Amino acid sequence: MDFVITIDSQADTPLHRQIYEEIRLKILLGRLTPGQKLPSTRSLAQSLNISRATVTQSYEQLLSEGYLETTVGSGTFVCHQLPDDLLNAAPIKPNSSAANSAIKLSAYGESLNDKAFLRLPELELEINFTYGRPAFDRFPIDLWRKLLSRHCHLDSAVLDYTNDSMGYQPLRQAIACYLSRSRAVKCTPEQIIIIGGSQQGLDLITRVLIDRGDSIAVEEPGYLGARRAFLAQGACLFPVSVDQSGLEVSKLTTTSNIKLIYVTPSHQFPTGAVLSLSRRLRLLTWAQQSGAMIIEDDYDSEYRYSDRPIPALQGLDQGNSVIYIGTFSKVLFPALRLGYLVLPHNLVHVFTRAKWLADRQCSLLEQHALTDFINEGHLERHIRQMRSLYNQRRQVLVQSLISQLGDRVQILGENAGMHLMIKINTHLSDEVIVQSAAQLGVGIGAAHPYYLKNSSGSEFVLGYAELNEQQIQEGVRRLAQVILDA
Amino acid sequence: MDFVITIDSQADTPLHRQIYEEIRLKILLGRLTPGQKLPSTRSLAQSLNISRATVTQSYEQLLSEGYLETTVGSGTFVCHQLPDDLLNAAPIKPNSSAANSAIKLSAYGESLNDKAFLRLPELELEINFTYGRPAFDRFPIDLWRKLLSRHCHLDSAVLDYTNDSMGYQPLRQAIACYLSRSRAVKCTPEQIIIIGGSQQGLDLITRVLIDRGDSIAVEEPGYLGARRAFLAQGACLFPVSVDQSGLEVSKLTTTSNIKLIYVTPSHQFPTGAVLSLSRRLRLLTWAQQSGAMIIEDDYDSEYRYSDRPIPALQGLDQGNSVIYIGTFSKVLFPALRLGYLVLPHNLVHVFTRAKWLADRQCSLLEQHALTDFINEGHLERHIRQMRSLYNQRRQVLVQSLISQLGDRVQILGENAGMHLMIKINTHLSDEVIVQSAAQLGVGIGAAHPYYLKNSSGSEFVLGYAELNEQQIQEGVRRLAQVILDA
Numbered sequence: 001m002d003f004v005i006t007i008d009s010q011a012d013t014p015l016h017r018q019i020y021e022e023i024r025l026k027i028l029l030g031r032l033t034p035g036q037k038l039p040s041t042r043s044l045a046q047s048l049n050i051s052r053a054t055v056t057q058s059y060e061q062l063l064s065e066g067y068l069e070t071t072v073g074s075g076t077f078v079c080h081q082l083p084d085d086l087l088n089a090a091p092i093k094p095n096s097s098a099a100n101s102a103i104k105l106s107a108y109g110e111s112l113n114d115k116a117f118l119r120l121p122e123l124e125l126e127i128n129f130t131y132g133r134p135a136f137d138r139f140p141i142d143l144w145r146k147l148l149s150r151h152c153h154l155d156s157a158v159l160d161y162t163n164d165s166m167g168y169q170p171l172r173q174a175i176a177c178y179l180s181r182s183r184a185v186k187c188t189p190e191q192i193i194i195i196g197g198s199q200q201g202l203d204l205i206t207r208v209l210i211d212r213g214d215s216i217a218v219e220e221p222g223y224l225g226a227r228r229a230f231l232a233q234g235a236c237l238f239p240v241s242v243d244q245s246g247l248e249v250s251k252l253t254t255t256s257n258i259k260l261i262y263v264t265p266s267h268q269f270p271t272g273a274v275l276s277l278s279r280r281l282r283l284l285t286w287a288q289q290s291g292a293m294i295i296e297d298d299y300d301s302e303y304r305y306s307d308r309p310i311p312a313l314q315g316l317d318q319g320n321s322v323i324y325i326g327t328f329s330k331v332l333f334p335a336l337r338l339g340y341l342v343l344p345h346n347l348v349h350v351f352t353r354a355k356w357l358a359d360r361q362c363s364l365l366e367q368h369a370l371t372d373f374i375n376e377g378h379l380e381r382h383i384r385q386m387r388s389l390y391n392q393r394r395q396v397l398v399q400s401l402i403s404q405l406g407d408r409v410q411i412l413g414e415n416a417g418m419h420l421m422i423k424i425n426t427h428l429s430d431e432v433i434v435q436s437a438a439q440l441g442v443g444i445g446a447a448h449p450y451y452l453k454n455s456s457g458s459e460f461v462l463g464y465a466e467l468n469e470q471q472i473q474e475g476v477r478r479l480a481q482v483i484l485d486a
Numbered sequence: 487m488d489f490v491i492t493i494d495s496q497a498d499t500p501l502h503r504q505i506y507e508e509i510r511l512k513i514l515l516g517r518l519t520p521g522q523k524l525p526s527t528r529s530l531a532q533s534l535n536i537s538r539a540t541v542t543q544s545y546e547q548l549l550s551e552g553y554l555e556t557t558v559g560s561g562t563f564v565c566h567q568l569p570d571d572l573l574n575a576a577p578i579k580p581n582s583s584a585a586n587s588a589i590k591l592s593a594y595g596e597s598l599n600d601k602a603f604l605r606l607p608e609l610e611l612e613i614n615f616t617y618g619r620p621a622f623d624r625f626p627i628d629l630w631r632k633l634l635s636r637h638c639h640l641d642s643a644v645l646d647y648t649n650d651s652m653g654y655q656p657l658r659q660a661i662a663c664y665l666s667r668s669r670a671v672k673c674t675p676e677q678i679i680i681i682g683g684s685q686q687g688l689d690l691i692t693r694v695l696i697d698r699g700d701s702i703a704v705e706e707p708g709y710l711g712a713r714r715a716f717l718a719q720g721a722c723l724f725p726v727s728v729d730q731s732g733l734e735v736s737k738l739t740t741t742s743n744i745k746l747i748y749v750t751p752s753h754q755f756p757t758g759a760v761l762s763l764s765r766r767l768r769l770l771t772w773a774q775q776s777g778a779m780i781i782e783d784d785y786d787s788e789y790r791y792s793d794r795p796i797p798a799l800q801g802l803d804q805g806n807s808v809i810y811i812g813t814f815s816k817v818l819f820p821a822l823r824l825g826y827l828v829l830p831h832n833l834v835h836v837f838t839r840a841k842w843l844a845d846r847q848c849s850l851l852e853q854h855a856l857t858d859f860i861n862e863g864h865l866e867r868h869i870r871q872m873r874s875l876y877n878q879r880r881q882v883l884v885q886s887l888i889s890q891l892g893d894r895v896q897i898l899g900e901n902a903g904m905h906l907m908i909k910i911n912t913h914l915s916d917e918v919i920v921q922s923a924a925q926l927g928v929g930i931g932a933a934h935p936y937y938l939k940n941s942s943g944s945e946f947v948l949g950y951a952e953l954n955e956q957q958i959q960e961g962v963r964r965l966a967q968v969i970l971d972a
Contacts, residue, residue, distance in 0.1 A: 108697075152627060197846055208592060358686060360685045
């Protein structure tokens, strides 16, 4: 009988476990076959030069798990209850990817294989204008730590499942007050659902309202995260162009069978345009007439450097046409996955269930800390400080661009947000500019991926929130070198 | 001209803001019509007995936002650019739900309106055997606070977006080691995706693999959270009965066109059966032959009080047939929304994208704290302590049931987990038992909602993890009162 067991007395794994593992593997490999007799514990212990108790422990484990069986007076055998065909059907095929190599994905799963989903790998660049990050080095992290610590105790309110999936009620209350004060959003806490960031909001809205083949109007150019969510769920996208007053609402018709329109009215992404009041009103009327819902993504409305912000669409709406998405990723820090939906009353119930099915609830500890952060005035203080900081950084960026590039650059968008868009007068391709800048340690993003149709090119998005004034000036200097040396 | 403005000098809102709001509202209400002249700042200031600068500030705000326009030498007017038809089309209808009252939901959204989704409201009961909660009063919360504090600093690794959506790499590494040690799961960190609890795992799997109309096999009885996710996405459920050795695998045929099978092999929910090794092997063979994927939900495998747990299906699999779901909700505390998927290599890419679209990433701070919690040995220490505690509590429950109810009660399931199922010999209906127990301050759940088809009734699920011995004994005493007094 071929019965060789190798053990390693130096290994971390206990000996009885090593023996157990090896015998189990032999059975599964078919090297020990059902009914085959095993050596006695005594003889195996002798051959391995270890205690019999160790071998007995291994055998008992294998017996309890059904790999072995004993017959009184005869000894220990590989269990007959493991049918031959099973063992034969499952030979060890290490790293085999033959089986199931062609797992059939759902239509949703297939759409994720689309090459259009690809993001460029983010390079480690010295000065990175790539949009997305706030100045989180200015975030009052010590305060945040204190707030987390304050709530981190054995209180079931912080550790338990919540009663419902809408989120922590006092946080919803705090957000309702904040939105009313700062954004003229009209809502009660019962219309708010706490979500894991704005992307989850886009995902839930699409799932609850859109079937494959339904039409969604999107801004052209527009935010990729939204477009990806819409496309993955099989929506047909209907691009509506954007000018200096935001979405060209007049291009929407009531006969186009659009179920949903996605807009960033406070600060259009990426152009930076602000949707004018008259267009806001016209958009709301269009939605009521056509029966479409509006998604208002207010991702960086906190940062407006000239006038007071125009009231949110949600606050202007007279019907139930607007779903408002807000997030704390841009205001606090991205790794805090908390945002919120403000829903018409008649959609709260179905969205609460959709949130339950998606992930039951958001992390409670962070919801408690955020509630205090808002109620104790830290949120609005932090926003004021960041507004002043980003305004300075924006001015430095604008001045640098003008002084370095002169009439070769056109600055688009309004005086707001954490990024601006520029159009460069150049014969260089977007790719050449991006790559040449990267070689000088400067990261910038071309705007053409934000277009569904072909763009005219030479447009770039510059995020400035996380860069200090020296970095901005130096970054623009190097960018100008790329443009002007060509 | 009807032009009455009311201000409140005691209010928190600044006067200029009050004036601004009131005029804006009048315009939106149509009480001020396009072209209508406003009083001069001087006359309005006089009539309100406030400074002219305050009124000027309000007017300037309204001018900048496009509500008003000025004509040199003539005065200030309601803007003509607000078309009449817009204003007429959007009269203020406070709380109007007429518009869009019949928002058309997607098929997914409609399925959430299904009454079968309803959960009973959770009553505040003195002794609650309702399943779900761990003994989180024993969780080392001070240690958790320290770990959170340790990582709560201005380090972009904790505050930033992650590079990818798979989750924090050292956490994935720690989980891979832990799973190998404790569950015989074979995986590398590159096969693990961090998710927001097991419900998100179920949701992502269904989305990526299942189209409406596809078939999913489920345990009968089985876990509701999984069934709800499957049904909402339009799957056809194919119930497979469970006996004392778990799922009756022989009832699966290779011709049934099943794309996915959902199992809880370590401790079947709710019956408590453990899937035998021979059935595990047969299930894996069936999956390879039929091309179906297996979801192995290992929700409470940490708690087994007799033998060493049988190795996970994932570790026995020779192909790429198993997706393993684990969660920290039951081991640590429910409000910590962290779990993980262990995926076959060929599905990692598409699931990473699905996670990005769903919510980009999980909270990073908690991922960092959890990494240390695992790597410093706290996880396994806590599990050992809870295993001993839950084992005691289970024994007390079993002994109480036997001594109080004798042969009127049958205890089902193996010596494991955080709950057990009982069958009571009684003529009382499930509803009467649940309600009578509730009147005595005792919460128990009937098992019939876990069945897709009709159940024989008189089965109940008793969670014991969060109840101390006195509560368990007293709870069973009152339950016996309900049964025996009838």
